[in-house]
Amino acid sequence: QITLKESGPTLVKPTQTLTLTCTFSGFSLNTRGVGVGWIRQPPGKAPEWLALIFGDDDKRYSPSLRNRLTITKDTSKNQVVLIMTNMDPVDTATYYCAHRPMAVTGTSFDYWGQGILVSVSS
Amino acid sequence: DIQMTQSPSTLSASVGDRVNITCRASQSVYTWLAWYQQKPGRAPKLLLYKSSTLESGVPSRFSGSGSGTEFTLTIGSLQPDDFATYYCQQYSSYWTFGQGTKVEVK
Numbered sequence: 392q393i394t395l396k397e398s399g400p401t402l403v404k405p406t407q408t409l410t411l412t413c414t415f416s417g418f419s420l421n422t423r424g425v426g427v428g429w430i431r432q433p434p435g436k437a438p439e440w441l442a443l444i445f446g447d448d449d450k451r452y453s454p455s456l457r458n459r460l461t462i463t464k465d466t467s468k469n470q471v472v473l474i475m476t477n478m479d480p481v482d483t484a485t486y487y488c489a490h491r492p493m494a495v496t497g498t499s500f501d502y503w504g505q506g507i508l509v510s511v512s513s
Numbered sequence: 514d515i516q517m518t519q520s521p522s523t524l525s526a527s528v529g530d531r532v533n534i535t536c537r538a539s540q541s542v543y544t545w546l547a548w549y550q551q552k553p554g555r556a557p558k559l560l561l562y563k564s565s566t567l568e569s570g571v572p573s574r575f576s577g578s579g580s581g582t583e584f585t586l587t588i589g590s591l592q593p594d595d596f597a598t599y600y601c602q603q604y605s606s607y608w609t610f611g612q613g614t615k616v617e618v619k
Contacts, residue, residue, distance in 0.1 A: 428608070437600060438557060440608035451607060454514060487556055497563040499547040499604045503556035 393417035395427070395488050395504035402510050403478050409509060413471040413488030417502075420466050422446045424493035427471040428500060429462065431484040439484075443491060444471055480511045515539055515603050519611035525619040532588040534614045536601035541581045545605035548577055548586045551613075552597045560599075561586070591616070 399411040413427060420427060428443035442462040443451045452460050461474040471488060485508045489500035516539040526532050536546065544564040549557035559568045561577040564584060574589040588595055596618055601611040 430608075437612045438602075438610045440610070443608075453607065489556075497566065498568070499545075499559065499562055499602060499608065500557075501559050501562075501568065503558075506556055 393490055393502040395490060395502060397486060397488055397504045397507040399486075399507060399509070401508060402512065404513050405479055405511060407478050409473075409475040409478050409482070411473045411475075411486055411488075411507065411509075413473070413504060415469050415471070415488070415490070418490060420444075420446050420464055420469070420471070422493070424495070426491035427464070428489050428491050429471075429473045429486060430489060430500070430503075431482075431486045432506075433481075433484040438487070441475075441486075442473060478511045482509070483511050484509060515542060515606050515609050517601055517603055517609050517611040519599075519601055519614050521614060522612065523615045523617060525617050526591050527619045528591055528593055530591045530619075532591050532595075532616060534586040534599055534601075534616075536579075536584040536586070536611050538582045538584075538603055542603040542605035544580045545603055546577075546579065546584050547602045547604065548575075549600045549602060549610075550595075550597045551600065557600060588616075 395415045426445045429441040432438045444462045459476045464471045485506040487506045488504045490502040518537045546564045547562045548560045551557045565577045576587045598615045
């Protein structure tokens, strides 16, 4: 059974750096083609994909946020970390991590964490 | 970037109704299109992928069609549990979501 859970601060100040951790179980991020992505959703708005890391350590970033994001993995701990710099109130959102199966399955993000609401305010 | 546009933004319907939601892509995504259902306070739930493949455990009243730039999600007979917001998502080039369609009680 695949599970994911996000952890990190729920309140950050403007200009601060946000560090979120996704702890997962039920799959290995050592497998080529398997990935873990981060998606955020501002209150009342649509989800927005941020970043994804594959089992071979290949990384993808949203072009509009690329210069603020860093994604890394620690396979020994079954964790993926997202770092977002220079936080602003418009970054207030629920942040989700999600499992992306191997491409041969033809599917997209199939398992999601419960999400963590991060507020940006002074 | 590939933009995804859904219509309508809100849909009022009754239990038993047949419901169609349309999703258009700004360029071809072939059949790399997924549909999600989201309820308040919950993470999105994958319903269909590759345009028309039903995710395991999803009721067969949900179906999808389309390729290229135009796609449709159909709920064959709306059930009480189906009142929610639906999102399309392309995964041909990175990942982009539509703005959502809220299915509400008529």
